Amino acid sequence: MNTSPKQAAAQAALELILPQLKREMVLGIGTGSTANCFIDLLAAHKQAFAGAVASSEQSAARLAAQGIALYDLNDLAQLDFYIDGADEADPNLCLIKGGGGALTREKIVAATAKTFVCIAEAHKRVEVLGAFPLPVEVIPMACAYVMRELTQLGAKPLKRADVVTDNGNWIIDAAGLAITQPLALEAQVNAITGVVESGLFASRRADILLLASHTGVVHLECPSKG
Numbered sequence: 349m350n351t352s353p354k355q356a357a358a359q360a361a362l363e364l365i366l367p368q369l370k371r372e373m374v375l376g377i378g379t380g381s382t383a384n385c386f387i388d389l390l391a392a393h394k395q396a397f398a399g400a401v402a403s404s405e406q407s408a409a410r411l412a413a414q415g416i417a418l419y420d421l422n423d424l425a426q427l428d429f430y431i432d433g434a435d436e437a438d439p440n441l442c443l444i445k446g447g448g449g450a451l452t453r454e455k456i457v458a459a460t461a462k463t464f465v466c467i468a469e470a471h472k473r474v475e476v477l478g479a480f481p482l483p484v485e486v487i488p489m490a491c492a493y494v495m496r497e498l499t500q501l502g503a504k505p506l507k508r509a510d511v512v513t514d515n516g517n518w519i520i521d522a523a524g525l526a527i528t529q530p531l532a533l534e535a536q537v538n539a540i541t542g543v544v545e546s547g548l549f550a551s552r553r554a555d556i557l558l559l560a561s562h563t564g565v566v567h568l569e570c571p572s573k574g
């Protein structure tokens with residue numbers, strides 16, 4: 349059977365963390381098709397660690413189906429690893445995430461992890477973030493207001509149809525942004541009243557990016573912060 353790039357990225361992440369797993373370790377696990385590949389590969393090693401914190405109900409269900417114990421983040425101190433996919437990654441390993449709508453919980457779990465290992469297909473690597481519309485989770489009653497504010501920032505916002513997040517909120521996809529200053533834009537978007545979280549991962553970017561294509565996996569590390 350041919351291995352897909354998503355499976356190759358997941359396999360590379362597994363090989364990276366396997367030697368570091370400890371019986372008491374709890375892993376942070378993301379959401380999406382690439383994270384699903386990782387969950388399925390991880391299942392064979394579930395005796396080697398304690399369990400996982402999931403970034404969505406969907407991932408929690410998949411982890412449970414694989415017999416991996418689920419933990420509540422509030423019962424834990426710092427996690428060692430967070431493994432998740434992305435929609436875009438720039439040269440500084442800033443990311444756009446939230447294509448699957450799980451961006452807020454993803455950012456929370458990533459914030460508590462020592463090392464964020466991002467796994468993605470090679471085409472997700474871009475010079476400037478923003479060709480993929482930036483997902484923004486909003487309190488439903490603030491949706492129209494937040495869309496107007498995002499328009500002021502130069503975006504073309506669109507409410508994602510028929511989506512309610514695990515937190516009971518809505519998602520706005522903000523298209524048309526050329527994100528040359530990810531840290532600044534993340535702060536601006538998150539400062540809009542009614543925004544719960546943006547899918548711009550700049551204040552907490554990936555530490556390691558494993559980019560897979562049919563020709564192999566490239567391992568990139570976060571350049572020094574500055």
Ligand SMILES: O=C(CO)[C@H](O)[C@H](O)COP(=O)(O)O
Pocket residue numbers: 378379380381382383432433434435444445446447448449450451454
């Ligand atoms: O942020 C996410 C979900 O909210 C995903 O990580 C992102 O959308 C990538 O998904 P996939 O691995 O299916 O390409």
